[in-house]
Amino acid sequence: MSFLERVIRGSSFGAASRGRMSRRDYRDAPRARKPEPAPSIRRLVIAAAARYNVAMSTKRVAPGTAARGLTPARRAALDILTKANRPVGAYEMIDLLADEKGKRPAPISVYRALGYLLDQGLAHRLASRNAFVICGHSHEAGEPVIFLICDECGEVSEATSPELTRGLAGMTAAAGFQPRTRVVEIAGLCGRCAAAGRKEG
Template sequence: MLRTRHHDHDHACEHGHPPVDVLKVAEARCAERKLKLTPIRREVLSHLAASPAPMGAYDLIEKMHHSSGRRPAPISVYRVLDFLLEAGLAHRIESRNAYVACAHRHDGPDLVVFMICDACGCVSEASGAPVEKDLAAIAGAAGFTAASRVVEMFGRCAHCGPTEKT
């Protein structure tokens, strides 16, 4: 299946959180956990929140270079991304090797479902709670222990319409 990724599209995706909202959640979460939201962490999170599609580390570096005129080292951006993941402020979309901001208040072990549009690349996040027990039962019956609590679904967002049949 061909999966395209377009960052420049003309519709709002459900993923797109207003950066101010994401930063408010991040500030509160960091205060609760006694973590520091440094300027570079804030900047990376803001870019993730403003993007309608997942962003890779090098996408972030280019955005940061464009917005601030400085180009951070890749290792610095990867460290920030690791912090954001650990703090529950971002998620990694494994199939895209990219990241999205998270303004939801769920715990690390909660099942998260990502719906990824094949046409425009936008990502919507939903709780997997309604199917969590069924997936655990399926895995258990197969003697499988899940290392990840993320489901990625591919298809078309409401704006892009149904997948074309070939």
């Protein structure tokens, strides 16, 4: 006899008829499944960061294509990178994007905007700083990009080198390696800070 039939007929030693469940009834009762925990916002943000915080893209697009795809959020992120003219972290950008009332955008929306800028070649990610900079150099698709990063003032200069392009192409070809990114980050002192240090010395 099923649990439901025992309850309806008042069996199970009369426990059901008194409105109580016997030990056997409790043991045989179907258990409700615990709901799966919803993913936290932090986990969603980390997942988005893993997708977008990859090494920078050097893909170039046809003129005007990127501009047509600039939503207000993407344009706002691009404007911040342009005005800052220095590396900006994602969470710093969230603070800078806060409106007059202090309301900040969701982190995942900022990562999506930055991901678009990376894909369109409008910005780059500095892996050593975990920050983003505006693309300040016109380079071809797949062309290696060099970043000179000043440890003192934080200035970042972007450059390309035909010699480096040929050298890296020959090295990777000899190794049978297919590069996903071609980025070189060099940390040190910019000319201005180096000169200031010499004067102080």
